[in-house]
Amino acid sequence: MAENHEELKCECREAYEDIDRKAEEHSGDPSALIEVLHYAQERLGYVPRDVQVRIAEKLGVSLSDVYGVLTFYSFFRERPRGKYTISSCQGTACYVRGAPEVLARFEKELGIKAGDSTPDGLFSLEVVRCLGACGLAPVVTVNKDTYGRVTEDKVPAILNLYRQNAASEDIPAGS
Numbered sequence: 145m146a147e148n149h150e151e152l153k154c155e156c157r158e159a160y161e162d163i164d165r166k167a168e169e170h171s172g173d174p175s176a177l178i179e180v181l182h183y184a185q186e187r188l189g190y191v192p193r194d195v196q197v198r199i200a201e202k203l204g205v206s207l208s209d210v211y212g213v214l215t216f217y218s219f220f221r222e223r224p225r226g227k228y229t230i231s232s233c234q235g236t237a238c239y240v241r242g243a244p245e246v247l248a249r250f251e252k253e254l255g256i257k258a259g260d261s262t263p264d265g266l267f268s269l270e271v272v273r274c275l276g277a278c279g280l281a282p283v284v285t286v287n288k289d290t291y292g293r294v295t296e297d298k299v300p301a302i303l304n305l306y307r308q309n310a311a312s313e314d315i316p317a318g319s
């Protein structure tokens with residue numbers, strides 16, 4: 145698959161070559177799957193489908209095995225991180241105060257599952273365990289902003305705020 149490297153941007157091509165090398169080191173060893181996926185994500189920031197295919201081939205596992213691992217661990221992502229990362233705390237204090245409903249509403253509004261990013265590149269959604277603000281449970285952060293006592297009804301307004309921010313940043317200065 146090395147021929148595909150030619151179409152990639154320079155730094156990406158290097159990353160792909162390194163990932164191929166790493167997978168090659170573990171050729172035929174399915175037990176190295178998580179390690180190699182970790183490495184790929186470290187290098188690219190996410191694990192795109194073509195990299196999943198390369199890793200599956202090298203390690204001798206099925207693509208569905210790779211996909212299973214990627215979706216099981218919320219750490220892994222299949223798309224690049226969005227402009228805004230939404231972290232929904234599912235630690236115990238948040239969980240018992242309605243965090244699952246809040247997360248479900250984010251997933252519904254964004255049309256993605258936790259661990260994924262929206263196709264427009266605006267939002268990434270992830271699950272975290274305790275943000276150290278349990279007194280404000282349930283807690284959500286969006287990049288560096290913290291929202292406490294979030295209910296599912298507040299989710300659309302939170303998203304709109306960042307959509308508007310993004311839209312206003314797109315307007316050229318002085319117009």
Ligand code: FES
Nearest residue numbers: 233235238275277
């Ligand atoms: S459990 Fe959510 S902030 Fe601690």
